[in-house]
Amino acid sequence: MNILALETSTEYCSVALWQDGEVVSRCDLVGQKHSERLMPMIDDLLQATGHKLQTMDAIAFGMGPGSFTGVRIACGVAQGLALGANLPVVGVCTLEALAEASGHDKVIVVLDARMSEIYHAAYERQGDEWIAVSEPCLCKPEAAPALSGEGWFAAGSGFAVNSAALQARYAGQLSGMDGTVVPQAAAIAALGARRLARGEGVDAALALPLYLRDKVALTTAERECAK
Numbered sequence: 001m002n003i004l005a006l007e008t009s010t011e012y013c014s015v016a017l018w019q020d021g022e023v024v025s026r027c028d029l030v031g032q033k034h035s036e037r038l039m040p041m042i043d044d045l046l047q048a049t050g051h052k053l054q055t056m057d058a059i060a061f062g063m064g065p066g067s068f069t070g071v072r073i074a075c076g077v078a079q080g081l082a083l084g085a086n087l088p089v090v091g092v093c094t095l096e097a098l099a100e101a102s103g104h105d106k107v108i109v110v111l112d113a114r115m116s117e118i119y120h121a122a123y124e125r126q127g128d129e130w131i132a133v134s135e136p137c138l139c140k141p142e143a144a145p146a147l148s149g150e151g152w153f154a155a156g157s158g159f160a161v162n163s164a165a166l167q168a169r170y171a172g173q174l175s176g177m178d179g180t181v182v183p184q185a186a187a188i189a190a191l192g193a194r195r196l197a198r199g200e201g202v203d204a205a206l207a208l209p210l211y212l213r214d215k216v217a218l219t220t221a222e223r224e225c226a227k
Helices: 034-049 068-085 094-102 157-161 163-169 185-197 220-226
Strands: 002-007 012-019 022-029 058-064 089-093 106-114 117-126 129-139 152-155 174-178
Touching (some): 002 068, 012 185, 022 185, 034 068, 058 094, 058 185, 068 089, 089 185, 094 106, 094 129, 094 185, 106 157, 117 157
Antiparallel strands (some): 106 117, 117 129
16 A cells, blocks of 8 residues: 655644555654645655656645644645545544654643644554544643543653743643644544545545634734733
8 A cells, every 4th residue: 555645734844655564654844834844745755765656545634733734735735645646544643643653652742833823633553543522622731631541751842932831731741742743744644544444535525624723824913922
């Protein structure tokens, strides 16, 4: 099984190729230049692995939540490539991909959503699958969903930006923390392969991003009130 995976929901841009369990990936810190860098990275990866788009079985993409523009880019490029090559697509939640990339089995994942908010979810691994203990949501750090038990590993930029509030919220429950972990295409590829094997690939026209938020910026008045 060959799967091309794309992930652009943060300031990183990454692509990966799943080849029957082996993953080759590329990841660069690109800031706001995903639209410029994504296609060249895809071309480079396919050439380096000796593949063409037509040899893929599906295209997986990070469907969000994350950067509004970044999530749209991944979804749009996945759709365009899949339509051109007549391939199914598999959307993967970036928070689940963050859990996959963390290297732990019981993970609270938090991405900085800006405007003093976070994208939050909590997962536990059962075999090869992730079970959502707390579904993806948008919230204030101090109002993050309560979780039971100890031994939770904290992962994602939300913990780097909102460390004090989140450590207070989960006092005594965390086994460790890494605020540098980001969703990457290698994790998208691994999760996408499992879903495709279960028959969860869909027509490219049905690919949808997961935003969780409609509003992408505060008004001037709201910024003044926040001060």
